[in-house]
Amino acid sequence: MTHSNNTAIALQAHPDAASAKVAAMVPPFEYEVLRSKRKTMVVHVRHQHVQVRAPKFVSDKDIREFVVRHQQWILSKLEHKAGQDAQRLDLRDGGRIFYKGRSLRVCIVQSGTESIVTTDTEFRIATRIANAASAGKTLQRWLITQAKAVLPARTRALAAHFKADSRLKEVVFRKTKTKWGHCTSSGRIQYNWLIMLAPDAIIDYMICHEVSHLLVMNHSAKFWSLVETVCPDYRSYVKWLRKHEHRLWL
Ligand SMILES: [Zn+2]
Structure with missing residues (x-):
């Protein structure tokens, strides 16, 4: 399942693009060039990086x-990403965290024992040193513990439901910048x-998405109808992620 911050346009060079004026212009941002065997040019805007x-x-x-020809499109993407980055998780005391679909106020407390407690309005992090870096580490450990307690068991149960348990080789955890989940052809x-x-329904959708890939590796109609058998509301979860996922990044 890919994070949608990775936006791309596939554009053909204009055959009539030989104007010297355009060629002499320099775009107002840096970009990286990656050459390969591909036949067309494509621009990717991810976070604040243009490739x-x-x-x-x-x-x-x-x-x-x-x-230069597509700089207006690229600039609008960069601006949109900057707005999203401003909404990212802010772990300072008094900052905001988007937890289970609600925006909570971060409250950092110094303590010899790490813990996290949530209320209707607050996300209280007890951590060894009262700063954002220490709070981030405490949050990371807390989330990994939860992920290990919830995700492998639910993944195996759903794989068994799909009679695909023999295809599931292992469940692993990794924080990447572009993906919530990933399923390889070898069953990992x-x-x-x-x-x-994220809210529990979103977590369940993500599990359903990845486990469905054990049977269908692509995102074809066959794949989505399989997802739908256990997750009939999947469209609304896909939409939720598109709208909010940038707020979950640390
Ligand atoms: Zn997928």
Whole structure:
């Protein structure tokens, strides 16, 4: 399941794009060029990073021209991402955390024993040193403990329900910048433990999504109808993630 902050446009270079004016322009942001065997150019905007993937035969000048032509689109993406980054998890005392679909006030308390307690309005982190870095480590340990307690057991149960338990080899945890979950063809399911901040229904949807990949590796109609058999409201969860997931990033 891919995090939607990775936005891309696949665009063909304009055949009539040879204007010297455009070629002489320099875009107001940096971009990275990645050349490969691909046949078309594509721009990826992820967080505040712009990456152009281009065929090997395209010149630097043509790439710059391509970027200049699409700079309005890229700038609007960068602006949108900056707005999203401002909404990211803020672990300072008095900051905000988006937990189980509610925005709670972070309260950091110094204590020899780590703990996290939530109320209707507060997310209280007791941690060894009263600062954001220490609170972040406490939160990380807390989320990993929860992820290990919940995700493997539910994943195995659903795999058994799908009669796909023999295909499930292992469940592992990793924090990545782009994925909530991932399922390999060898039957290894990987989860991002930050998903434990999301509402339970979203967590269940993510498990359902990855376990369904044990049977269907792509996102075809067949895949979604399998998801639907155990998660009939999946469309609303996909929508929720698209709208809110940037708020769960640490
Ligand atoms: Zn998927």
